[in-house]
Amino acid sequence: MMTGAKSVCASHHGALDPQRRTAWPLETSPHPMQLTISPDNPLEWIALRANMVPVPLLHAQIMPVISKAVLEAADKGVFDAVAEGHITTDAIAQHCKLNPKATGELLGLLTALDYFEYHDGRFTLTRMARKWTLKHEPESVYGMMLFNNRVMWPWLDKLGTYLETGEGIHYHDHLNPEQWNYYQQAMVAASGSEAKEFGRRAPVPKALRREQRTQMLDIGGSHGQHSVALCKRYAGLASTIIDLPAAIEQAAPLLARLGMGDRVRHVPGNALTDDFGEAQYDLVLMSSLAHHFTPDQNRDVARRVAQALKPGGIYIVNEFIRPETGASPELVGSSTDLFYGLTSTAGNYSIAEIQSWQRDADLRTGKVVTYRTMPGRAMVIGAKP
CATH class of the missing domain: 3.40.50.150 (Vaccinia Virus protein VP39)
Incomplete structure (x- = not known):
């Protein structure tokens, strides 16, 4: 229940600051997009309303795995491999030099997340994945995924220390040339559509x-x-x-x-x-x-x-x-x-x-x-x- 692709989806809420009054108009959608846990059927809706769903468990167990799986798939070249015609689990694993069993588990999750479609033992990229994950697509966020996986992810281990001290990492002071390159590629990826x-x-x-x-x-x-x-x-x-x-x-x-x-x-x-x-x-x-x-x-x-x-x-x-x-x-x-x-x-x-x-x-x-x-x-x- 609520652990598949629809667990984290776009929803809508009110304006960011309904009390703000400006001399110029505020140009905004009245319903900004949000990421929420949403029910797939009436029984799940009732369970959510009745506080029977362990939402913190989804945040603590499911979402970190989802994030890391997407980052590793990009870093290991899984999305590009499928785009190049490697469309079975064994072919993807061989091309990306991965373990076939682990690759099958990864592909199952990514299919549930709507990155792939699966028919008759073959994987194809969805329209969403083709636009946003492939290395050479003009609006791809591949650069951000690579930076987050290779540079940023270890920073999250320091969140507990930050909460205790209030002292941030100040990462601009510590990036080496290779990391600066990853960073700039990430900024391009993050800014393309914007x-x-x-x-x-x-x-x-x-x-x-x-x-x-x-x-x-x-x-x-x-x-x-x-x-x-x-x-x-x-x-x-x-x-x-x-x-x-x-x-x-x-x-x-x-x-x-x-x-x-x-x-x-x-x-x-x-x-x-x-x-x-x-x-x-x-x-x-x-x-x-x-x-x-x-x-x-x-x-x-x-x-x-x-x-x-x-x-x-x-x-x-x-x-x-x-x-x-x-x-x-x-x-x-x-x-x-x-x-x-x-x-x-x-x-x-x-x-x-x-x-x-x-x-x-x-x-x-x-x-x-x-x-x-x-x-x-x-x-x-x-x-x-």
Whole structure:
């Protein structure tokens, strides 16, 4: 009961923060996607309602096995093997140099999770698996799965220590060149679909909409997917990506293959210490970086961004959002909050906290754009008067 593919599924709840009032409209779905345990039939629904289902047992026993199985399948090349025509258990095991019995157990679980379909002794990839797991598919999350399996997974052993001390791992300080490469590949994988939506929906200043020549600063943008998405949409836009030298070393080839030439370029630097200049930029983006900084550091970045913006310029903080206390549950924002607390410096912030940094920098706040393709994530907008 409730241990198959439907045990963890998409469901819907209320808005992240129904009490928030903004000067600009909140662009969001009224029913953000959630991951929940859902019943397959009326009897299971009754059992859930009557608190007869040991939900913590599913969390403690089933879900860790599911996560590790998916990561190992990607790492061992199982998904690509099936795509290449190795479609029986023995053929997959032989191609991937795995034990046939263990491979059969793995394939059974992945079939229950809707990665494979099984007919007459043969496995085929589902539409979902073909798009998201294959190494060379444009929107594949393979890079993230490889990073999580080879680099991130051991970090979870330190969660107990983090809960006792509050001291995170600060992983950016300890990655070796190989791990930096895995990290950059993971960031590309994590950002692929989001960057496309960012390019379509990100608010931009009037000068950009009028196709005038405009300048963008992408703080910590490494792989450049967000900058590229906007530059492809607006011919007059050029973007400068500032990032740590070690990040640029691994990210430069990833940016180069996007073919944007001099319109999107890297500049080595440090978001915590660099002067961004004065009235130089029409648009500044800081994506997936605020959760690495303390509140005071984020407030200081916002101050320097405001100084660097031209009048009418826009500052976008693109982040996973920690739900407000008492708001509807949001599993992605809450889980990444704990994860970033463990692995970095701070964790996620609420929309109200992000807006407070922008207001302290004398930016006008209000507009929040929540992603349709990425639950728990939003663009928080500040504008220079």
